[in-house]
Amino acid sequence: MKIIRIYTGPDNESHFEEKEVDLKFNGDMEVSATEPAEGILFRRAPANHLHSFHPAPRRQYVITLSGQVEIETGDGTVKRFGPGGVMLADDITGRGHITRVVGGQPRVYVMIPLK
Incomplete structure (x- = not known):
């Protein structure tokens, strides 16, 4: 399964890359490894x-x-x-990125902070 990661490069700018999430068959379905998280936030922009x-x-x-x-x-x-759509926001330094809600509708999304 592929997701998009946004990260800070050596130029202090944010960049995108595809990241493969490794899924393993557990006898019933494919499952990723568990990642430690701090909680979950729901937002509406x-x-x-x-x-x-x-x-x-x-x-x-x-x-x-x-x-x-x-x-x-x-x-x-x-x-x-x-x-x-899943994005791993990993550009915690540098100039960062612009976020723009498009399509004329609000955006509802979930943020899952990682430990």
Whole structure:
């Protein structure tokens, strides 16, 4: 299973990469390893919400439940996430990224801070 990781490069800018989540068959289904987490937050951002350049506040998974969001890095690369889109926010230093809710609808999402 592939997800998108956003991280800070040596240039102090955020970049995207695909990350493979290793799934192992347990006799019934495929399951990933358990990752320690600190909790879970549910959020709703209004339609057209814009959060200018900012680093992630902590290392965390961000999963879009409804609506759509565009994440833009300093080099202008844009990735769009819709329902079910998973991003590992790992750019906790540097200039960070822009978050923009698109599509004319609010975005509902989950943040899972990692330990």
